[in-house]
Amino acid sequence: MTLIPTLSETISRARTDMRMGLPVVIGDHLAAAVETLAPERARAMQAAGQAVLAITDWRAATLKARVYDGDLARIVVPEGADPGWMRALADPSGDLMTPMKGPLQSARGGDVSAHRAAIGLAKSAQLLPAVLVVPIDTPPPGLTRLAPGPALAQLATEAAMADVAAARLPLLSAENSRLHIFRPDDGAAEHYAVEIGDPPRDAPVLTRLHSACFTGDVLGSLKCDCGPQLHAALNAMGTEGRGVLLYLNQEGRGIGLANKMRAYALQNQGFDTVEANHRLGFEDDERDFRIGAGILRRMGFGAVRLMTNNPRKVAMLEGHGIRVAARVPLIVPPNRFNQGYLAVKAAKSGHLL
Numbered sequence: 001m002t003l004i005p006t007l008s009e010t011i012s013r014a015r016t017d018m019r020m021g022l023p024v025v026i027g028d029h030l031a032a033a034v035e036t037l038a039p040e041r042a043r044a045m046q047a048a049g050q051a052v053l054a055i056t057d058w059r060a061a062t063l064k065a066r067v068y069d070g071d072l073a074r075i076v077v078p079e080g081a082d083p084g085w086m087r088a089l090a091d092p093s094g095d096l097m098t099p100m101k102g103p104l105q106s107a108r109g110g111d112v113s114a115h116r117a118a119i120g121l122a123k124s125a126q127l128l129p130a131v132l133v134v135p136i137d138t139p140p141p142g143l144t145r146l147a148p149g150p151a152l153a154q155l156a157t158e159a160a161m162a163d164v165a166a167a168r169l170p171l172l173s174a175e176n177s178r179l180h181i182f183r184p185d186d187g188a189a190e191h192y193a194v195e196i197g198d199p200p201r202d203a204p205v206l207t208r209l210h211s212a213c214f215t216g217d218v219l220g221s222l223k224c225d226c227g228p229q230l231h232a233a234l235n236a237m238g239t240e241g242r243g244v245l246l247y248l249n250q251e252g253r254g255i256g257l258a259n260k261m262r263a264y265a266l267q268n269q270g271f272d273t274v275e276a277n278h279r280l281g282f283e284d285d286e287r288d289f290r291i292g293a294g295i296l297r298r299m300g301f302g303a304v305r306l307m308t309n310n311p312r313k314v315a316m317l318e319g320h321g322i323r324v325a326a327r328v329p330l331i332v333p334p335n336r337f338n339q340g341y342l343a344v345k346a347a348k349s350g351h352l353l
Helices: 007-020 039-048 057-063 083-090 113-124 148-155 214-218 226-240 257-268 273-280 290-299 311-319 339-349
Strands: 024-026 029-033 052-056 072-076 130-135 161-168 177-184 191-196 205-211 243-248 303-307 323-328
Touching: 007 024, 007 029, 007 113, 007 148, 024 113, 029 039, 029 113, 039 083, 039 130, 052 057, 052 083, 052 113, 057 072, 057 083, 057 273, 072 113, 083 130, 113 130, 113 148, 161 290, 177 290, 191 226, 191 290, 205 226, 214 226, 226 243, 243 290, 257 273, 273 339, 290 311, 303 311, 311 323
Parallel strands: 205 243, 205 303, 303 323
Antiparallel strands: 024 029, 029 130, 052 072, 052 130, 161 177, 177 191, 191 243
């Protein structure tokens, strides 16, 4: 261990820089998230060379832009285009009001690893996956610098979890409970584990992987089934006298609360959950369930009875060393506000409802 930042620590810096509107250097390119980029910085970047807007193939499909690079497109930024033009391409909130945003010219040929790393970095910062990218010979001093290949590999690496604190926390559903706080080594958000009773480590434990939902868990939103599922799982574990509920900070299927609200606004325009995510430039589900497997291993569990309606969670856990002895359905009554949401979960996301 030295005083020089590791690659993971440098990526954490770069993630913060993007959230604050600072460009980062990736290989021989400058890259900045369109969502947070100030006009004066955008102009300075455009003056450095031919700028392109890197967007995902999902966003490009909405914009009817040509995709030459597999999972991303590079839209040539016209001379004189301002951040407002870029944000209109990045943010779908105005698509129905101004559907024609072209003609758009897509760049083709050449190495796109820097562009791909920049989009991955923006996603990890829970920003819209749209990045202004400009080739540069001599980067300005003081900017965070990354090599694109190692950055992409590190972004795909499973974070190691440290159990940093735990204390007894009596709950309504189970008085004999402890709350564990886990901190990933990549500088991302902490995750929590509620351990009910004293479950043995040599037998499958009743387990729930629950993704954070501020709107449902805290505010009681009727648009989803998250809050009722959370409390139903805790009640089941309390009744049994033992269990583990992992509360993973992956709001909005991993896209963050701000983007989740953008998705809700698109749903109000008539798009379903999956369509809204795609229009924003995200996959159906951006969550990383390896986090859950890592926490379970850290706690000493190797087998679970998993409370879920999502077969993907079962596959992800089993693919990362946690045996799923049984899938325990977690069905809660629908309401008139979430019936469509649940139907899309079943039809497009494969949930067993």
